[in-house]
Amino acid sequence: MKKNVLIIGAGGVAQVVAHKCAQNNDVLGDIHIASRTLAKCQAMAQSVREKNSLKVPGTVEAHQLDALDVAATKALIEKTGAQIVINVGSPFLNMAVMSACIETGAAYIDTAIHEDPAKVCETPPWYANYEWKRRAECEKAGVTAILGAGFDPGVVNAYAKLAVDDYFDRVDEIDIIDINAGSHGRYFATNFDPEINFREFTGRVWSWQDSKWTENKMFEVRKDWDLPVVGKSQSYLTGHDEVHSISQRLGIPNVRFWMGFGDHYINVFTVLKNLGLLSEHPVRTAEGLEVVPLKVVKAVLPDPASLAPDYTGKTCIGDLVKGVKDGKPREVLIYNVADHKQAYDEVGSQGISYTAGVPAVAAAMLIAGGEWDVGTMANVEDLPPRPFLAVLDRIGLPTWLREGEREERLDFSDSARPAVNG
């Protein structure tokens, strides 16, 4: 049983996490928000108070923190008494924040893989480059560290484990499909930090096929789907965190990730990439100024958080799982549909931030309740999926299943333990 949460980060996802923690502060206790920019944290705390998000009277405090400074993070964890750290800051921070958790014994949760600013798309499996090297360290310290507990990675990993546990005798392939059918009304914008967004797509695309790593280029392999609610959707084989864990932890021979991209996104991306404007390596202007082009592109694009008020439409993210059950071939789609406007009305962020932030809070609640407080490092598919999906169903992200003509909202109410229900 742990309580009191320190949220690190001040973007759209942190905003969701702050609100959702507040809505469940009977379980989670005090809420602390920290990032480089104090004003952003204060604005979030203010938003939580304005929307009356706190379930029971309690603490919401803003702090200034450079989370690359392990000693400073450690001091803040100790000062606040936070036993759970939800790291939704830049993925460049992950290893530093994890160190602070290991040193203090606080549980660690993140939603995206660690990245080195100077590298893109490293050798697979990505988790083996940074996170998994520290598993023994977490185990020795008895520290719970849950990796990639957003939607994708995160919920889609739980869907994969659910399929393995409950729907199949043998899973042959999982296609994770992420379609944002929403519209922000701008000429062009990314749904989260443009720098991180573009870095996902400028390097090699790794997928796990026939039990080995397969390399493609971005926008090389297209696949169209007919999905619930959002309908016909075009997507491209894309590298993504969860491919690097599900393939290794669940032993499934084919794990692919498909991200939806419209032609306009691809055109803008292609122009920027071909010109060299998405490079993470500095160039020198005629005036002698050294500058990383990608950081300038980030500076001219809309702040993703600014898109939320005008965002309309829905997202559909899920796992298309194929395999065998009772000797017969089976295919199920396990998925969630989220609505941008509904997310904004509830927590002041758009749907992409909502789907990424809510699961991290569900994970925190399961650590608070003990079910997921495993005292070591775990990817989401290492943990029991049903309690997680039960909490998600209750706090805003229900799970649906489509099999043939049949579509149903899955019921996990028998998986929800009293402590989690508050």
Add this chain to the structure above:
Amino acid sequence: MKKNVLIIGAGGVAQVVAHKCAQNNDVLGDIHIASRTLAKCQAMAQSVREKNSLKVPGTVEAHQLDALDVAATKALIEKTGAQIVINVGSPFLNMAVMSACIETGAAYIDTAIHEDPAKVCETPPWYANYEWKRRAECEKAGVTAILGAGFDPGVVNAYAKLAVDDYFDRVDEIDIIDINAGSHGRYFATNFDPEINFREFTGRVWSWQDSKWTENKMFEVRKDWDLPVVGKSQSYLTGHDEVHSISQRLGIPNVRFWMGFGDHYINVFTVLKNLGLLSEHPVRTAEGLEVVPLKVVKAVLPDPASLAPDYTGKTCIGDLVKGVKDGKPREVLIYNVADHKQAYDEVGSQGISYTAGVPAVAAAMLIAGGEWDVGTMANVEDLPPRPFLAVLDRIGLPTWLREGEREERLDFSDSARPAVNG
């Protein structure tokens, strides 16, 4: 009678000017090349020697110069004994170089209108914002200052004057058409300094129609042409220097400029412009660095000079003139066709630089010979066009005329004075 030339600039056009001056050093005397970067000037001097471009034994010297420093430019003019300055550096330098010429009595030639780095597409007529304000100053000092003596502006202004003088009783409209049907083989590149190139297109498009200034947006008005040699060509109404002088100096009621753009150029331009990457105003990165986006775009694009070796194909630039002759409607196209590879083989630059640089040298030769040494400020259409076109015919840019089915190379040999012929 003036001699000895100081060339300011070190790009592709300066390279052409240096070679062409060398090929005519019997008329022009010593050749001095100066820019911020001494090494570039030395490389040009070296190229002149390697290609044996000097017609008669003579001087070719490189100098380091910050041409914004009027005193330094004045000192260099005095030290070198240059009586003619060909300014083919950045258009940000024009007024400073003109000051140095007025103070020393040297003749001044440029090929593009003066620009203020902080402004784009100022109020028309552009020449009235900077150049024409100094006409009295030139006149008083007896200094010859020839404005916009490249191809466009420059030769197309002479074509306009030739049409008025020799082909029409009344000219009603001039459409200046600039088509580059060449290919550089790169994903994207500009043919001269990207910063200056893009600045031409990010602001308002001014044209002179029905004797008044008309404002459009870039890529708003398209017109397709069937031109000699290059064939069917798509173009867009574009703002350009010569519209701002021909309209005022020759009293023609319609003067428009059409620049050829392929769909790929327009797509790249549109993406960059809509994202804000062509802005001349600084933005601040998340790390706090102040940077002008356009200067970063310039830094990632190919150096225009680097395109020359692989450039193939031709340019076609000319004036489509409509009016009345002997009581009947008349329409003629006066034009030149240049070849990228031929230009590179001769002077080491591509065709766009060639067409811009050769006319400036022709103007220098006419100042040296006296015909254009008018002792005041002049746009090209203020001066007799036939001697200019005669020199151009001889040094690489012949003039053609198309009227109905008839196409002929115009013969100006009776206009060439002995001094110009060397």
